Amino acid sequence: MxxxxxxxxxxxxxxxxxxxxxxxxxxxxxxxxxxxxxxxxxxxxxxxxxxxxxxxxxxxxxxxxxxxxxxxxxxxxxxxxxxxxxxxxxxxxxxxxxxxxxxxxxxxxxxxxxxxxxxxxxxxxxxxHTDAKTKDVIVFPHLTIDNDAHRVTVESQEVNLTPKEYELLYFLAKQTDKVLSLIHIS
Incomplete structure (x- = not known):
């Protein structure tokens, strides 16, 4: 100060x-x-x-x-x-x-x-903090995942998820161009 x-x-x-x-x-x-x-x-x-x-x-x-x-x-x-x-x-x-x-x-x-x-x-x-403040948000047409706030909204309605559900959704949302098998998700 x-x-x-x-x-x-x-x-x-x-x-x-x-x-x-x-x-x-x-x-x-x-x-x-x-x-x-x-x-x-x-x-x-x-x-x-x-x-x-x-x-x-x-x-x-x-x-x-x-x-x-x-x-x-x-x-x-x-x-x-x-x-x-x-x-x-x-x-x-x-x-x-x-x-x-x-x-x-x-x-x-x-x-x-x-x-x-x-x-x-x-x-x-x-x-x-850096000068370039970037938000960790993933946006799909009807789904928004705000990783900074750990908040998920579907069509502007907040969805309550368990921590594991949130982690899985976030992981899958970041892998949009990949085909995943259950072996890769561990």
């Missing part, structure tokens, strides 16, 4: 944005703000942020939609900030691609510490 991190704070409540900005700027982070989901999505797609703090309930586009859209093209760490603390909401947030989930009311100091932890993990694994 030698260079100053750029953080996008997204919340429709100005007082929450101001509070987070104040605490994060004390740690020498560069803060940009958005007050709705549409603006946040535009900003996040145009600018490289190190972390995005994203409110769940916002006008125009909610945080889940923003997170889901961002995950189609970016791996920027996302921390959800929300009053919805039920387990189903937290699980859904993680399924959409959130990296952390903080329930309101929250301690601004805790938010700062969580942001620092995410930045530490990101910088520790930076050497694993």
């Amino acid at each position: 030698s260079e100053e991190a750029r953080i996008l704070v997204v919340d429709d409540e100005e007082r929450i944005r101001r509070l987070l900005k104040m605490y994060l700027e004390r740690e020498n982070f560069t803060i940009e703000e958005a007050d709705n989901g549409e603006t946040a999505l535009e900003m996040a797609l145009e600018t490289e942020y190190d972390v995005i703090l994203l409110d769940l309930m916002m006008p125009k586009m909610d945080g889940m939609q923003v997170c889901e859209e961002l995950r189609k093209t970016k791996a920027t760490p996302i921390v959800m900030l929300t009053a919805k603390g039920e387990e189903t909401n937290r699980v859904h947030g993680f399924e959409m691609g959130a990296d952390d989930y903080i329930v309101k009311p929250f301690s601004p100091r805790e938010v700062v510490l969580r942001v620092k932890a995410i930045l530490r993990r990101a910088s520790a694994t930076k050497f694993l």
Whole structure:
């Protein structure tokens, strides 16, 4: 974390944005703000942020939609900030691609510490990433296999597979131009 991190704070409540900005700027982070989901999505797609703090309930586009859209093209760490603390909401947030989930009311100091932890993990694994971000996805007319997410969809419906079923499907999908016998599949 030698260079100053750029953080996008997204919340429709100005007082929450101001509070987070104040605490994060004390740690020498560069803060940009958005007050709705549409603006946040535009900003996040145009600018490289190190972390995005994203409110769940916002006008125009909610945080889940923003997170889901961002995950189609970016791996920027996302921390959800929300009053919805039920387990189903937290699980859904993680399924959409959130990296952390903080329930309101929250301690601004805790938010700062969580942001620092995410930045530490990101910088520790930076050497694993290349500039050319390639996704390991196999697409057929009615079948998509996303190996990065271990997700299989058939006609836009997610299919639940056991790990062995997934491995076999992925293996066979990569062998499209080959004829295989049971002897070769071991």
